[in-house]
Amino acid sequence: MHREQARKCLLTEAQAIESLVSRLNGDFDNAVDLILACRGRVVVTGIGKSGLIGRKVSATLASTGTPSFFLHPSEGLHGDVGMVTGEDIILAFSNSGETAEVLGLLPALKRIGATIIAFCGRSDGTLVRNADLFLDVAVEREACPLGLTPTASTTAALAMGDALAVALLSARKFSAADFAGFHPGGTLGQKLLTVDDYMHKGEDNPTIPTGKTVRDALFVITAKGFGATAVISAEGTLLGLITDGDIRRGFSKGNEFLELPVEEFMTRTPKTIGPTELAATALHRMETNQPRPITVLPVVDSERRSIGMLHLTDLLRRGMV
Numbered sequence: 001m002h003r004e005q006a007r008k009c010l011l012t013e014a015q016a017i018e019s020l021v022s023r024l025n026g027d028f029d030n031a032v033d034l035i036l037a038c039r040g041r042v043v044v045t046g047i048g049k050s051g052l053i054g055r056k057v058s059a060t061l062a063s064t065g066t067p068s069f070f071l072h073p074s075e076g077l078h079g080d081v082g083m084v085t086g087e088d089i090i091l092a093f094s095n096s097g098e099t100a101e102v103l104g105l106l107p108a109l110k111r112i113g114a115t116i117i118a119f120c121g122r123s124d125g126t127l128v129r130n131a132d133l134f135l136d137v138a139v140e141r142e143a144c145p146l147g148l149t150p151t152a153s154t155t156a157a158l159a160m161g162d163a164l165a166v167a168l169l170s171a172r173k174f175s176a177a178d179f180a181g182f183h184p185g186g187t188l189g190q191k192l193l194t195v196d197d198y199m200h201k202g203e204d205n206p207t208i209p210t211g212k213t214v215r216d217a218l219f220v221i222t223a224k225g226f227g228a229t230a231v232i233s234a235e236g237t238l239l240g241l242i243t244d245g246d247i248r249r250g251f252s253k254g255n256e257f258l259e260l261p262v263e264e265f266m267t268r269t270p271k272t273i274g275p276t277e278l279a280a281t282a283l284h285r286m287e288t289n290q291p292r293p294i295t296v297l298p299v300v301d302s303e304r305r306s307i308g309m310l311h312l313t314d315l316l317r318r319g320m321v
Helices: 002-019 026-037 048-063 100-112 153-170 178-181 187-192 214-224 244-251 255-259 279-287 311-318
Strands: 042-045 068-071 088-093 115-120 135-136 207-211 228-232 238-243 296-300 306-311
Touching: 002 153, 026 115, 026 135, 026 153, 042 048, 048 068, 048 088, 048 153, 088 100, 115 153, 207 214, 214 228, 214 238, 214 244, 214 255, 228 306, 238 244, 238 296, 244 255, 279 296, 279 311, 306 311
Parallel strands: 042 068, 042 088, 088 115, 115 135, 207 228
Antiparallel strands: 228 238, 296 306
């Protein structure tokens, strides 16, 4: 019985979303174009369940490259409408198109000169008549058996808001790296950062030129603290890698190896990675290396010049897993 009611609810809401497809029209295209050209922000407003949907849409826009904030209509009527400028675009959510608090904002918004896009379930409501564009989010019925609780209608409004946000991020060519930049504190954002965001570069990049001894390499490894040093040519090209593990194993054969030139002792074909690859790719490469995992990856550019060093602890410390 319970599952049957749930099934009916889900099917009703799915049908509500599907019905939106045929109602995508020129107003949707114009909405995207207006927001892309907007020199202000997208201000989202609504109250009750519509307001909660509006908050989510505003958050999605802001996190995908469209500056946005939510304006509570009641607070707007008591001074917060002063945050709106004539260069802003308003997304007004009201299923009926007659929500008193939202309609109460209209005179001020009109006076300011902001563009109004109505997310509404009725084409003949007051809100739509006073809007510049209308996105039709009407549903045949609510999923609630009483036909009263906002369910299918809020789902449809949310889906249309997501569709708008996705169209905008696609038009902006918003990338995974851009997404990570807007989510620096989240696990997902961390995983979308690139090797360049984590690697040690410049003076912090442990390198040693050819012609130096293994003893010299040991000093560099100790000073830099990464457990390894890249061996480079005079032009900066990566030639090999020496790790503290290599040196510990060398001591088992006596101390004479410390005076060897680094190019005779180094690993000549170490695993490497480029600066624009995802940090998650680097982590995978370290953990799946055979015959055993590795803790460092030299970072090289397109001409195989040594430009940085990536250490496993940098990835773990910043939440890659």
